[in-house]
Amino acid sequence: QDEYTILPHSFVIGIHGYVLVYSVTSLRSFQVVKTLHNKLYESWGQTRMPVVLVGNKADLSPQSREVRTDEGKKLAESWGAIFLESSAKETQVTQGIFTKIIEEIDRLDNSYGRSSGCRLM
Incomplete structure (x- = not known):
């Protein structure tokens, strides 16, 4: 796929953070996530963007x-991102993914000297 079909420009404008998900049972999906991250990084123009990388289907057999x-x-470490493994069957982990991205958005916004107005209770 070319760079315009894999990441339309509208997927970058006004977005504060990304949860990038791949299947642990698919090397291809892992490679696609790398490509998506590269496109996002090019579009953001910042050294750090809020990202949580998630390996899904972690409950399946080794x-x-x-x-x-x-x-x-x-x-994830090479990106400065948070890493989690999950399964759609694990509700708590799935909820934790969203908590992590909100925390990361808030942390990075504050490190750039601005407040996001987002608070976790």
Whole structure:
């Protein structure tokens, strides 16, 4: 896919943070997430953008994995992002993903000297 179909410009304007999700059972989805991150990074023009990287389907058998946990952690670390593994079956982890992205948006906004007005209670 070319760069315009993989990430339309409207997906970047006015967005404060991203949750990028790949399947731990698909190396291809892991590669697509890398491409998406690169496009987002180019569009943002900042050194840091709020990102949570999520490896989904973590509840499936180890034999079905194509992406190891340490590979996801390493990628997130290279981006300065938060890393989590989850399963759609785990409601608490799924809710935690959204809490993490809100915290990351707030943290980075404050580090740039502005308040997002977003508060967690």
